[in-house]
Amino acid sequence: MADVSAGTPAPPEQVVLLDDDGRPIGVADKAAVHGASTPRHLAFSCYGFDRAGRLLVTRRARDKRTFPGVRTNTCCGHPAPGEPMEDAIRRRLVDELGLGAVDLRLVLPDFAYRASAGGVEENELCPVYVCTLVGEPRPRPDEVDSVEWWSWEAFLAAARLDDDLSPWARLQAPLLDARRDAWGRRPA
Structure with missing residues (x-):
């Protein structure tokens, strides 16, 4: 059977728009929603650790529209609309x-x-997840400029110092640290 999608551009990525109480109220193209005054939308952050407890820290690609080049x-x-968060x-x-x-x-x-x-x-309403990573990182250059393995303490220190870290990571780090027992393990 022929692949009818060959050569067809991918549809635009969409985000779920939310009201002030976090209830879905619609969808919008991701490229169009991010601007000087962005409507509230659903997102996520994930903190991935290796089995030794090191955190994989990424540097966003320098040509990303939002927060380019930050760790x-x-x-x-x-x-995506209807997609389970996990x-x-x-x-x-x-x-x-x-x-x-x-x-x-x-x-x-x-x-x-x-x-x-x-x-x-x-x-963003941005639920935060932790996980154990499987495999070796192979960053896609249009998404991720570089990766580094950090200790949790080094990450916390960077968050306190405002050391070239994204604003959401600076806010999330102390909240995650206060909930370390909920993770089921204590990162190195």
Whole structure:
């Protein structure tokens, strides 16, 4: 059977728009929604650790529209309309880093933030997950400029010092640290 999708451009990535209480109110193209005044939408952050307890820290690609070139947690993204959050996280980990995830756990279900840089605002309800990563990182250059393995203490120190870390990671780090017992292990 012939592949009718060959040569057809992929449909635009969509995000789920939310009201102030976090209820879905619609969808919008991701490329069109991020601007100087971004409507609230659903996202996620994932902190991936290796079996030794080191955190995989990524530097966002320098040509990304939002927060280019900053260091951040392992993976961020947006679930597609109707896509389960855990599936979206696994999809982005594979797509951006070539990694699998086990022991994926929701740690901060109600995390939300607003931040701006370079004329683009983020306005997200952004549940935060932790996981154990499977495989060796193979970053996709249009998404991830570089990767590094950090101790949890080094990440916390960077968050306190505002050391070239994304605004959401700076906010999430102390909240995650306060919930370390909920993770089921203590990272190195």
